[in-house]
Amino acid sequence: MSFAHLAASSVGYTMPPLWRILTKSGYFVGLCGAIGATVTYVAAVRPALHAPGTETGDVTALRRRAAACLAWAGALLLVTGYFQLAARVARAGKGMPFGEALSPGRIWDFLHAPAGPGAWVAQGTLYLIQNIVLVLASAALLALFSPRAQRRPDALALIGLPLSLGVTLIAAVPATAPTAADRVLDLVFDQLHIIGGTVWLGGLALLALLSGARRLLSENAGVLWADLWRRFSLVALVCVGSVLVSGLWMTWKHVGSVGQLWTTTYGLFLLIKIVLVLGMVAAGGVNQFWLMPRIARARRSDATSSLLHLTLRHFPAVVWGEVALGVGVLAVVPFLSGSARSEAGSPPAVTTGSVLTAGAALTLTLAASLYATAKASDALSRRPTGRTPAPSASGHTITPTAG
Template structure:
């Protein structure tokens, strides 16, 4: 999207440029716990419903039950942990408001509890966040029992639990005031939903895959038939999520950053730069999975268990997935440090050099205006991201089919030649 420049009228007085602190580590840790539990809950259920479950069902009821039980138990734990995590975040905010910015905030759980459904829009959203994630955990809880895990109720319980968790996650970014501009607010909220839900399905699914790979719930005889299609199904979902995160991230970048220089000159930009580096590393690992690991797994399935690469892949796959899951957790840890906007931080730093106004009274830039050029750039970016994702998925599938065909010929060095 176009990155407009701004000219600012300087104030006649002078002062030092304000520094923008990262904020207390405690605040970030509390926020991180909330994000990890909510997004993990959504992602693990999505993995069970969309990727692991359908493949396990084709193998047999025992495999379906084992996979569903393991993922459902993890989802229930995450959902139950999300409730105190959200309440702790609300308690910390309530105590901070009472103590002021300079005091020791602590935690006011009584105020947090009373704020739920207190009649305000913020209270309703907080109440829905706590209630819906708890309802989602209760809905998924029966699937933690093997007798229910392979029953016809399985997809219904997972779907309802996923819906409850997705709405609970969405309440964190729903507007708590009547917007002045419904069109812009609706679009911004939609972008945040793409960002959060895409990240939840992608990163939470990675955590679920790491759990399944490390616990080895699938018996050795069925692992070839299980992992290859699961990886391909999750890969398709993950690539869609990456596209959603990338597109929404481009919009948020356009909204809060006025150019690449602000990635170095402002605290918001530097934190965003770290986030982009972690995201880029995750993408590189995804490329490795998509163009090397996934096709090799497909080839192994065709070649049989005697292939020498089998041991390598069995060791390497859990390692790569676990590394991706840990990087995803690091990405969520960095996100809460993003305070304000790089645009305003740069503008206020410039204004403070010519003014003695207190830091809290410095002027702020208005929101960027959406123009025809904005929509043109946004449309071009959307088409480019979709084309890259579809092209990558098609090429990786082509590689997988070629390696499978070579492996099926029975040549000892078939996989290396492919």
């Protein structure tokens, strides 16, 4: 059965129009570029470039390329943010064509609409503030197109980071004060999901793009990249934890039973998203348990060529696979409208003390498993690569040979 046929036969599910699919997916791509790239630059790239012993030529090449990536991320955020705002106008206009919603006059009227009954602030005012912050974030990153700024991008990246985070956080502020704890938890977990996912995917994309500068780097650049991958792996572990915990909460809220994952349209799209995310987690596991230990051992044994090959050939290949899966996730997100519970006629989820206790237990278990993952990867990296040659009676080393 096709998705279109299932959507048509499902009660309570409406297939989003093409403009809604493109604007929502594009907006999240823009957030990945702005949030993911700035967080990754500040948390992983910048410290690695400032590490002692790094060759000046490698630092200059990567710094310029990172600045260019951040600048393009600013341009992407500005364009996708405008289309996302127009999409909000079209949705609020009840039948307004998307082309008409692109008009600056329509957008201005939407942003100046009065507050509704019971609202503490007009919804348009919140979107106005959000988009002012979006323009400021884009401007900070766009300034990195300047050759002078590319030589020292740290300050602009540090300015763009909180502004980029503010774009999604401000949009989540409700115009009407939430009266139920469920609503507050929904807002918190939704933002955890967005920020964790955008940092994870945007960070992977940034590092994959930076790895394309390998022809400009020295033979000793493997040490720099080993440090860079190590730093980002810690960032990625935190992101994975945020995405999984928040994803479990949202799945429980919108899906009443396992069977609804393939008997409802919402459930099918969610199932596709889950498979893609698990694929990203599996690829991350390959990095954590196979590539990172090999990189650490090559670095410890001072195997320059092997280290360079692992950090700038093998690792980016896996990362590009993760990026492709992440793009698939963003393509599915616009289709997750409504709820599998409402389609199936199930009662809404009710948060109780036992549910919160079970959620806390799952969160602690996941945190412990991620900590164990990091420790296991570290233990694998310390494993010796081969047997230590045994000394002979005369004190000379005897190297075993094949008979």
